[in-house]
Amino acid sequence: MAHSSPAVVVDGLSYHLTDGTVILDGVSATFPVGMTGLIGPNGSGKSTLLRLISGELEPTAGQVRVSGSVHMVHQRLSTAGTVADLLGIAPARRALAAIEAGSVDQADFDAVGDDWDVDARAVAELAALGLDADPCFLDRDASTLSGGEATRIALAGARLARSEITLLDEPTNNLDTHMRRWLYDALDGWDGALIVVSHDRDLLERVDALVDLDPRGTVSFGGTFSQYRGHRATLQSAAERRLRDADAELDRAKRQAQAELQRQAQRDRSARKERALGNVSKGAVDFYQNRSEKKAGSKSQLHGQAIAEAGEARAEADAAARTADTIRIALPDTTVPAGKGVLRLELGGMRLDVVGPERIRLTGHNGTGKSTLLARILGAGSEPWRDAVLGDVSLDLPPSVPTGLLAQRLDELDGFGSAIEAVRDAAPQRTPHDARALLARFLIRGDRADQSPLTMSGGERFRVALARTLFADPAPQFLVLDEPTNNLDLASVEQLVEALDDYRGALLIVTHDEHLAADLRVTRRWHLSRGGATLSVEDETV
Known part of the structure; x- marks a missing residue:
């Protein structure tokens, strides 16, 4: 397929909300044929820029020039309707059904276009993704899909669209390690231009170019993320x-x-x-x-x-x-002695123990029960239970070991009128002055500490949640992280690593990010896998 280069040009592009809030201001960049990574801090306007390129939004000022058709896969997918709706083929299927029923309406023929074999192509794409290859699957209610399934189906829809320009917003967020590797391979052979918003460092090592929405000025760079960091x-x-x-x-x-x-x-x-x-x-x-x-x-x-x-x-x-501020905090209250038993877990016929300040990574394909297991650990009693996926499970978490959770979603912050309130809710003994000083160490300074977390950027909300977790009363000696970087920009991921540098307790983290696991100095891995109805667990030293 022939393409002109560059595929997308934005020139002096600005976008303001109706209340005057500036999302983008005078952005200029070019996106060539091939794969371009779009990076920048949370709140810098990456998703907005994709929507402007796709034509979903109209710019306040400046121009967007595209060479060819555009297809966009959003970060937050709508699961209203069927799998066919999520794939984007429902209109063509309805038109085909009408033609087969005798319709001679030109609108139906226009809707079908060249997609007379749309069902067969859709089933083939789904099968390549390891999803149900039965044509009846196209009529399944999309609301019954897991997050990973919905993401894979939306990506299959992008391949079916055969557009010259494809826009992907955080495509790996809900994918396990196996499916991430499939995605990397699929994107390597993608036709046309790809613009990918991502903080996935493995994916960013495969791009041909980068555009960084740096607050000091947009930067275009020809090369991978590691080359860009060196530059x-x-x-x-x-x-x-x-x-x-x-x-x-x-x-x-x-x-x-x-x-x-x-x-x-x-x-x-x-x-x-x-x-x-x-x-x-x-x-x-x-x-x-x-x-x-x-x-x-x-x-x-x-x-x-x-x-x-x-x-x-x-x-x-x-x-x-000037460089970004760093988080440097002392966490002596989180200390766990080397020989202290933190958690005993019996799962899949294995006994798994956490002793002392170990750092353990929990991995497994989507659907193997990782988040369910974390929820049960944090809400634990000592009574055994049976789970449809995990099987027979028993655990013991001593009451003397305070726990903390940093979850994927930060909805718990939305009920607080200010960041100070959120911190004092977790540590009531702290005065407002103490909470303000603590938040300043997490880079929430001045008037920002008095603002509602609802009004904050994703990176700021994350740092408030991190302060609230690490400085809870009592301080957590067993910290659980459930895919903490899914919605974080690269700077916030670095700040997470900085903040946990002096954490002295036990750590259990679910993550598909190999770089994060290495940066957090993980020493063991528990891997869940299913063979038929049987769950097996591997415990290995990293």
Whole structure:
């Protein structure tokens, strides 16, 4: 299929909400044929930019130029209707049924277009994804699908659309490790242009180019994420050198101005002394004093200009060299002694123990019961139970081990009027001043701490939830993380790792992110897998 390049151009693009809130402001970028990763902080307008490219939204200012048809897969999928609706083939199927029933309406033939074999193609795509290949599956109620199934079906719909430009918004969020690998392979052979919003570092290592909606200015880069990080590190080093040079130049300009002031003061003292001794006539004194004042004023103006110019250069260098703030916190109250039993779990015929400050990763395909197991652990009693997926389960979590959960969804924050209230709800003994100081350490500063979490960006909401979890009363000595990075930008993922650097308790994390597991220094892995109706568990050292 022939394509022109670039496939998408945005020029001076802005988008404002009706209340005046600025989502995008003067964004310019090009998206070539091939796969382009679209990155940036939460709230930078990535999803909005996709919707502007797709034509769902109209820009406030600027232009979007596309070369070809566009198909978009949203992050939040609508599961109203059937599988065929989710695939996007329901109109063509209805038109085919009408034609087969005798319709000669041109609108029906237009709706079918070239898709006379749409059912067969849809079934083939679904089968390639490991989903039910029975044509009856196309009529299944989409609301009965799991998140992973809905995502896979929407991706199959994107392949069926055969558009020149495909837009994917966080396509790996609900996929397990196996399906993520399928997606990587599928995208490698995709026809046309792909624009993918993602924080999945493995996926971003497969892109041909990146567009970063950096708050300091949109950056386009030809290469993968690791290459981009290397490029940014080089720029950062250069910017820091310029900042050091600018500091030195500003200091030199100030020293010169001070030295000139001291020389002028010395000249003035000498002139006053000569006049007092009567060595110079009054007319001469007035002449020299006037000339000296003009000369001093001229020099002062020049030095002031030099200081101002050096200050401007220093400000520019400082802005270029500035990096994101980091989270550095001490968590001594989370300490678990090395030999202390934290959790005993019997599952799938195996006994699994957490002893001391271990860091364990729980993995398994979608549907193997990972989130169910976490929920039971956190709501645990010591009574055994039987689960349809997990089978016979028993566990023991001593009451002396306080637990904490950082979940995928942060809905619990929505009931609080401010971030301070959210923190004090988890730790009532903290004063408002204590809570404000704590939030500042999590980069929620000033008036932001008084705002409702509902009004915050995704990254800010996450940091409030993290502060609320880590500084709860009592402090968690067993911390459970359930896919914590699904809705986080790359900067927030780094902040999570920073915040947990000094965590001294036991950690159990469900994640498909290999990089996150490595960064958190996971030492063991529990893997759930199903063979028929049997669940097996693997316990291995990482």
